[in-house]
Amino acid sequence: MPPRTVLCFGDSNTHGTIGMTTATDRRRHDKPDRWPSVMARSLPQDWDIIPEGHPGHTAVWDDPIEGIHKNGARALHAILESHRPVVLVILLLGTKDLKSRFGLSAHDIALGLQRLVTEILGSDSGPNSHAPGVLLAAPIVVQEVGVLKEAFAGAGPKSAALPALLKNVASRHGTGFIDLNDVAYVDPVDGVHLCAGAHAAIGAAMAKAVANQMN
Numbered sequence: 001m002p003p004r005t006v007l008c009f010g011d012s013n014t015h016g017t018i019g020m021t022t023a024t025d026r027r028r029h030d031k032p033d034r035w036p037s038v039m040a041r042s043l044p045q046d047w048d049i050i051p052e053g054h055p056g057h058t059a060v061w062d063d064p065i066e067g068i069h070k071n072g073a074r075a076l077h078a079i080l081e082s083h084r085p086v087v088l089v090i091l092l093l094g095t096k097d098l099k100s101r102f103g104l105s106a107h108d109i110a111l112g113l114q115r116l117v118t119e120i121l122g123s124d125s126g127p128n129s130h131a132p133g134v135l136l137a138a139p140i141v142v143q144e145v146g147v148l149k150e151a152f153a154g155a156g157p158k159s160a161a162l163p164a165l166l167k168n169v170a171s172r173h174g175t176g177f178i179d180l181n182d183v184a185y186v187d188p189v190d191g192v193h194l195c196a197g198a199h200a201a202i203g204a205a206m207a208k209a210v211a212n213q214m215n
Contacts, residue, residue, distance in 0.1 A: 003048040006210060007083055007132070008036045009076070009116075010092035012193060013139070014053025019189030020147050033196045038203020043210065050083050058097045059112035065101060076116060080125035080132070087127060088214060089120050090206065092137040092180075094162055095192060098155035106158040110165035117173050135176040135213055137206075138163035140184055140198070143191030152192060176213040178205060 008014050016034035018027040031037055036051035043049070056063060056070040063070040072093055080086060093116070097109040104112075117134055126132040141159045144152055163179045170177035183205045184198035194202070 003046050004087045004214070005048045005050060005083055005085065006043075006088045006090065007079065007086045008039075008049065008051045008053065008090045008092070009072070009079065010051075010053045010090075011057035011096050012053065012055035013095065014051055014092055015055050016053065016199070017055055017193045019187035019193045019195065021189065023147055025147075029196055029199060033199055035194075035199040035203040035206060038200050039206045039210065042204060042207035050086075052079050056096055057093055058102070059093045059109065060115050061097060061102055061104070061112065063101075070096070073116060073119065076119055077123065077125075080120070080123055084125040085127040086125050086132040088133045088135060088210060090135045090137060090210070091116060091120070092139060094166070095139045095142060095159070098142060098159055099151050100153045100155070101151070104158075106161035106165055109158070109162060110169055113166060114169045114173070117169060117175060121173060121175075133176070133213060134170075134173070135178060135206075135209055136166055136170045138166045138177070138179040138181065140180050140186050140194070143186055143188060145188060146190040148190045148192050176209060178209045180205070 016029040036049050040049040057072045060073040062068040094109050121131045142155050144156050183201040187195045
């Protein structure tokens with residue numbers, strides 16, 4: 001049997017960005033401490049866990065300041081095809097869509113993520129040229145604090161509305177769903193990124209969700 005490949009498609013919280021103290025802070029948690037690595041240690045050794053976390057990734061929106069390469073929809077199919085056959089895509093996006101520069105509602109952010117779900121389910125990047133499965137994750141509610149306070153002005157209430165909206169998306173499309181707010185909180189240093197403890201909790205919860213969905 002070939003290894004079962006799980007693609008973790010996300011943003012800086014999949015990349016492992018540490019709570020930022022300045023706008024140019026690029027520190028990152030050590031690889032073993034990032035949630036995809038934590039998850040991998042709890043799954044069978046023949047599972048191949050691929051972390052694809054791009055800082056600043058949105059679901060479907062071009063970033064007018066940081067560049068169009070931040071648009072997850074532009075990268076999705078290339079990444080799927082690079083790693084196929086992919087048995088499961090863990091989709092953990094939506095946080096960076098909350099930036100005030102985009103002016104999006106929680107409803108629109110959920111629709112953007114729904115677009116990615118339908119793209120994955122319509123692809124042939126899974127085993128035997130079928131579609132991969134999808135595990136849609138609701139990102140952790142942000143806090144408007146620290147160096148990212150202005151960039152995420154107004155994001156708190158919107159992010160709090162996302163889990164229910166994304167649960168509905170998962171239900172409509174028959175995908176798995178996990179609400180990460182049940183297991184972790186953001187780092188109060190910048191209100192967006194995660195401490196090592198949160199990565200550990202998320203990795204453990206993701207491992208259980210993946211095992212339940214794939215067995």
